[in-house]
Amino acid sequence: MSPRVGVLALQGDVREHLAALTAAGASATTVRRAEELTGLDGIVLPGGESTTMSRLLGVLDLFDPLRDALTEGLPAYGSCAGMILLASDILDTRPDARHLDALDITVRRNAFGRQVESFETDLRVDGITDTGDDRGPMRAVFIRAPWVEKVGTEVEVLATVPDGPAAGRVVAVRQRSVLATSFHPEVTGDRRVHRHFVRMIGG
Numbered sequence: 001m002s003p004r005v006g007v008l009a010l011q012g013d014v015r016e017h018l019a020a021l022t023a024a025g026a027s028a029t030t031v032r033r034a035e036e037l038t039g040l041d042g043i044v045l046p047g048g049e050s051t052t053m054s055r056l057l058g059v060l061d062l063f064d065p066l067r068d069a070l071t072e073g074l075p076a077y078g079s080c081a082g083m084i085l086l087a088s089d090i091l092d093t094r095p096d097a098r099h100l101d102a103l104d105i106t107v108r109r110n111a112f113g114r115q116v117e118s119f120e121t122d123l124r125v126d127g128i129t130d131t132g133d134d135r136g137p138m139r140a141v142f143i144r145a146p147w148v149e150k151v152g153t154e155v156e157v158l159a160t161v162p163d164g165p166a167a168g169r170v171v172a173v174r175q176r177s178v179l180a181t182s183f184h185p186e187v188t189g190d191r192r193v194h195r196h197f198v199r200m201i202g203g
């Protein structure tokens with residue numbers, strides 16, 4: 001049976017993740033209420049605006065149930081704003097923004113600065129672009145993206161920016177069943193990250 005994956009659907013590029021997950025073989029469904037967390041094999045936190053999502057999670061009484069589900073081991077994948085929400089520490093955020101503390105990383109919001117606020121590059125992602133018939137670098141789209149400034153001992157770094165002013169910056173990580181990318185594979189048509197997540201949670 002295909003794994004059942006929820007997409008947090010409060011704001012952001014929900015539709016793109018639903019399509020990518022479906023193409024990757026998951027049964028994808030939206031999550032707007034706490035009850036909709038029941039029976040999920042994984043959840044995706046989309047790109048968008050992390051402070052807005054954080055506020056809506058509170059307004060809809062979804063923040064605590066989601067954090068509890070993550071603490072209990074619900075696998076998760078966050079892209080961009082989703083990565084920020086999953087982090088244990090955020091730099092350059094608003095004082096009232098809350099985060100889910102599911103990944104032992106420090107992220108800096110809007111880290112790439114004005115000149116390269118949005119850019120694309122070809123990336124190698126460990127375990128994703130180096131295996132399978134379709135191996136090879138992945139086009140990665142960064143839109144006012146965060147980078148990871150610090151990783152805990154249990155966190156694997158999967159990708160860094162290859163060149164340019166931000167060379168070496170960490171942009172993809174995994175800690176057990178939680179995966180996060182600064183970039184947006186959901187907008188490129190390259191399904192390898194979503195397939196990787198679906199395989200990861202399918203055991």
Ligand SMILES: NC(=O)CC[C@H](N)C(=O)O
Nearest residue numbers: 047048049050080081144
């Ligand atoms: N593309 C994105 O998800 C941007 C993230 C946004 N800058 C934030 O802080 O939430």
